[in-house]
Amino acid sequence: MIEVLGLRKTFHDRKKGEIPAVRDISFTCRPGEVFGLLGRNGAGKTTTLRMLATILTPTSGTAKVAGHDIRTHPAEVRRRIGYLSGDTKLYDRLTGRELLRYFGALAGMATPAIQARIEELQEPFGLGELLDKRVGRMSTGMKQRLSIARVVFHDPTILIFDEPTSGLDVMGARAVLSLIVNLKQKGRTVIFSTHIMTEAERICDEIAIIERGAILAQGPVASLRRDAGKETLEDVFVEVVGSVNHDG
Amino acid sequence: MTAKTWAVFRKELLDTLRDGRSVFAIFVFPFLLYPAMLFFMSWMQTKNDEDARALQIRVGVVGQQAIPSVMEDLAKVQGVIPVTLAETPKNFEDAAVDAVLVIPNGILESIARGDSVRVELLYKESENASEAAAERLDPVLDDLRQALLVAWARGLGANAEGPPAFVVEAKDVSSKNEMGRYIAALLIPYLLIFMVAAGAMQTAVDATTGEKERSTLETILATSATRAELVLGKCLAVLTAALTGAFTGIIGLWFTFTVVAAAFPAMESSTLQLSIGPDKLVWLFLTLLPAAIFLSATLVAIGCFARSMREGQTYATYVYMAAVFLGLSSFAQATPPLSRYFIPILNTALLQREILTESVQALHAVAAIGVTSLAAAFMLIVAVRLFSNESVLFRT
Numbered sequence: 001m002i003e004v005l006g007l008r009k010t011f012h013d014r015k016k017g018e019i020p021a022v023r024d025i026s027f028t029c030r031p032g033e034v035f036g037l038l039g040r041n042g043a044g045k046t047t048t049l050r051m052l053a054t055i056l057t058p059t060s061g062t063a064k065v066a067g068h069d070i071r072t073h074p075a076e077v078r079r080r081i082g083y084l085s086g087d088t089k090l091y092d093r094l095t096g097r098e099l100l101r102y103f104g105a106l107a108g109m110a111t112p113a114i115q116a117r118i119e120e121l122q123e124p125f126g127l128g129e130l131l132d133k134r135v136g137r138m139s140t141g142m143k144q145r146l147s148i149a150r151v152v153f154h155d156p157t158i159l160i161f162d163e164p165t166s167g168l169d170v171m172g173a174r175a176v177l178s179l180i181v182n183l184k185q186k187g188r189t190v191i192f193s194t195h196i197m198t199e200a201e202r203i204c205d206e207i208a209i210i211e212r213g214a215i216l217a218q219g220p221v222a223s224l225r226r227d228a229g230k231e232t233l234e235d236v237f238v239e240v241v242g243s244v245n246h247d248g
Numbered sequence: 249m250t251a252k253t254w255a256v257f258r259k260e261l262l263d264t265l266r267d268g269r270s271v272f273a274i275f276v277f278p279f280l281l282y283p284a285m286l287f288f289m290s291w292m293q294t295k296n297d298e299d300a301r302a303l304q305i306r307v308g309v310v311g312q313q314a315i316p317s318v319m320e321d322l323a324k325v326q327g328v329i330p331v332t333l334a335e336t337p338k339n340f341e342d343a344a345v346d347a348v349l350v351i352p353n354g355i356l357e358s359i360a361r362g363d364s365v366r367v368e369l370l371y372k373e374s375e376n377a378s379e380a381a382a383e384r385l386d387p388v389l390d391d392l393r394q395a396l397l398v399a400w401a402r403g404l405g406a407n408a409e410g411p412p413a414f415v416v417e418a419k420d421v422s423s424k425n426e427m428g429r430y431i432a433a434l435l436i437p438y439l440l441i442f443m444v445a446a447g448a449m450q451t452a453v454d455a456t457t458g459e460k461e462r463s464t465l466e467t468i469l470a471t472s473a474t475r476a477e478l479v480l481g482k483c484l485a486v487l488t489a490a491l492t493g494a495f496t497g498i499i500g501l502w503f504t505f506t507v508v509a510a511a512f513p514a515m516e517s518s519t520l521q522l523s524i525g526p527d528k529l530v531w532l533f534l535t536l537l538p539a540a541i542f543l544s545a546t547l548v549a550i551g552c553f554a555r556s557m558r559e560g561q562t563y564a565t566y567v568y569m570a571a572v573f574l575g576l577s578s579f580a581q582a583t584p585p586l587s588r589y590f591i592p593i594l595n596t597a598l599l600q601r602e603i604l605t606e607s608v609q610a611l612h613a614v615a616a617i618g619v620t621s622l623a624a625a626f627m628l629i630v631a632v633r634l635f636s637n638e639s640v641l642f643r644t
Contacts, residue, residue: 012639053470056638075472083470089463093266094259105255106471150467160470 001189002029002052002158006061009047009213021047023213024061029191029206031157034184036204037193038237044213045193046085049162052191053083066158066189079108082156084147086166092136096127096146099135100153107154117153125149144172148179159183161192165199177203197234207233209240216240249480252473256481257488260455264489270450274493278443278500283508301327305381308333308345314355321388322349328384340372347371347381359396360403367392428505429604434579437600439501440494440532441575441593444540445568447493448486448547449561455482456551456635457560465641475636479548483628486544494536531603535613538620539596543571545627552634552641589615592623 009022022044029035037045050056052063054074062069068076090099097118104114122128125145135143151159161180165173180203184190194200200207201221208218217224217240221233228236264270308331312319322330336350337343350368352358358365369385372378422430459465468478547564554560571593578597581588589595595616602608634640 050466053466055466055469056642075474078470079472081470083466085466087463088467090467091259091263091462091464093263098259098262102255102259103467103471106252106468106473108252108472 001031001067002035002063002065002191004028004048004052004061004063007048007051007058007063008060009044009051009056010059021213022051022058025208025210025213025215026061027206027208027215027218029189031189032184032187033205034180034190034192034203036200036207037191037210038195038197038200038207038233039193039210040195040241043210045195045210046162047213048210049083049085049160049191049193052077053081053160054078055083080156081158081160082151082154083160083162084151084164085162086164086168087162088147090135090143090146090150093134095132095134096130096138097132099146100127100131100150103150104153109154117155121149121153140168141172141175144168144176148176152179152183157188159188159190161190163193163195165194165196173199197232197237201233209237211241211244216244249484250477252477253481253484256468256473256478257484260451260482260485261488263454264451264485267450267454270454270489273450274447274489275496277446278497279503282500282504286504286509300380303327303377303380304329305347305377305384306331306345307381307385308337308340308343308348309351310334310336310348311351311353311355314351314353315392318349318351318392321391322385325384325388328381336370340378346375346377347385349385355396356399359400362400365396431505433601433604435501436498436532436604437578437597438575439497440536440600441539441571441597443493443497444490444536445543445571448490448540448544449564449568451489452482452486452544452547453551453554453557453560453564455485456548457554457557458551460555460641461557469641476632479552479632479635480628483541483544483548483631486548487540490540490544491533491536494540528603532600535596535599535603535617538617538624539593542592542620542624542627543567545624545631549627549631549634552631586611586615590619592620596620 004025004027006024006026007022008020008024011019011021013019025044025048027035037048039045047056051058052065052070054070054077058071062071064070065077066080068080070077091102094102100118100121101114104117109117118127118131122131125148127145127149130138130142130146133142135146138146159180161176164176164180168176177199180190180192184203184205192200192204204221206218206220207224208215209224210216217228217236219227224236225231225233228239230236230239304327306329307322309318309322310333312330312332319330319332322328331343331345333343333345333348336348337345340346340348348368348370350370352365352367355365355367367389369382369389371382459468469475546567550563550567551560554563574591574593575597577594578601581594581598584598588598589612595612599608599613599616602612
């Protein structure tokens with residue numbers, strides 16, 4: 001479970017001064033659910049997810065991830081999460097096997113457990129051809145399969161996906177979304193950010209529309225549509241985000 | 249050291265070994281650079297000698313009538329063309345000469361009276377031909393001095409054809425072994441510093457700034473490894489690369505001066521016997537270790553701070569240049585004061601020279617190792633702090 005309470009992040013810039021990236025957001029993401037953060041580029045999605053992954057420290061507020069406070073017990077949080085960003089890459093000079101071993105070791109797994117997990121994931125992720133091939137020589141699709149295998153390698157209970165389909169073709173994006181649905185069905189807690197409405201509509205149980213670091217609307221997709229009187233999530237998004245920008 | 253630190257160490261080392269540039273810098277570079285330098289220096293020396301022999305030098309003589317034989321004597325020197333001048337020229341270019349010999353009027357009469365005389369040789373050290381003129385005129389002037397002495401002695405009634413010869417012949421009697429030890433004491437400390445810095449540079453920047461540039465940083469920051477475990481693993485890999493670089497540097501040096509130089513008859517004079525006993529090797533390693541940790545941690549800290557590979561490489565080059573400068577400074581320190589042993593890197597080079605010349609002073613050793621170890625510990629803390637600082641890691 002992820003419980004976010006009044007999370008705020010402000011960056012300091014010498015020239016621009018204080019830049020609020022996330023403003024007092026709160027939400028809850030339960031096991032067996034996919035929670036979607038929907039927003040434009042620069043809306044604050046990545047900063048929020050980086051705080052949940054303990055890569056960034058909140059300016060104020062906090063969150064509990066799998067029962068552990070991200071401010072006071074970041075190591076415990078990291079032990080229980082899998083984090084994938086569409087921007088992150090892999091090490092080109094390592095083979096698939098070396099890469100999985102590396103991240104298994106960083107997750108604190110013992111060598112026999114790592115070997116067993118590689119065997120276990122080989123078929124569902126189609127790793128056979130990837131294990132002894134260097135990442136730099138893999139296709140984009142192969143790299144994506146390996147990235148996903150890396151994220152779930154230590155069997156985390158919380159999955160954080162930051163625009164995981166960015167830069168992927170239709171098949172690659174579909175594979176990622178299938179994985180997310182699969183993880184949800186296994187009872188994992190999944191938080192997922194995107195700016196692609198159809199993706200959010202398809203897999204999210206609950207959505208928060210985020211703009212300028214603040215959550216403007218939140219709830220199940222059907223409820224958001226009903227409340228706004230719109231047929232599609234895209235229409236809801238345009239209206240909610242447009243009204244704020246019009247006002248502001 | 250935790251299992252996670254070792255995992256980072258193994259991964260970074262593997263990454264380095266698969267990077268062609270790093271492999272080249274650590275394993276190939278010393279075996280190409282040193283022989284190339286030796287060949288280049290031999291070629292330059294030969295070329296300079298040939299050029300010097302072929303050089304025609306014009307020497308202007310003012311007051312040649314005072315010693316009638318001087319023009320003839322100068323003409324006998326190979327590559328010297330004597331030119332009569334009425335007076336000392338204001339500049340050599342206008343008079344078309346490279347040097348000027350000024351003989352005072354009535355020099356023979358002055359000598360006969362027993363008065364001191366002064367012959368001036370004007371030349372420019374800033375110009376090769378002029379400097380060569382001064383060197384070539386040396387024996388002529390010696391002969392002239394001798395002839396004048398004979399004339400003076402005869403004037404006093406001595407029956408002398410010439411004064412008894414007094415010749416100083418300087419001969420270098422160093423054995424190859426002694427020369428090797430001298431060169432080793434001078435060169436090895438510097439080369440060790442140079443190779444450590446060169447070996448560490450690429451790996452350090454790649455393991456830190458490279459993570460940012462390749463967008464792999466977030467993946468490791470989101471693992472359960474602590475920042476300290478990650479940084480220490482990286483530092484350990486950089487240190488290994490640096491020490492390997494130093495080791496191959498020494499092997500490369502030995503290969504150049506013993507194998508390559510001996511294989512070419514033209515470079516026979518360059519052969520040296522570089523033999524360092526195992527005890528000295530151990531001491532060299534132990535004294536190098538704190539300096540290598542210091543350099544590795546500094547480069548890792550800089551890599552954490554830099555925004556891009558280009559920026560990281562620029563900063564790392566400054567560190568490398570500073571290390572090379574400090575290493576080179578050790579050449580000029582014949583009997584350095586204790587304060588020099590408080591300057592990291594320089595103190596290591598100075599202490600290693602003492603080890604190689606078997607003149608270690610305990611106070612120097614304590615100061616050098618102590619200060620460098622403290623500096624290394626400080627830089628490790630700085631590297632961990634920087635790697636834990638999100639405003640540094642994610643600054644744009």
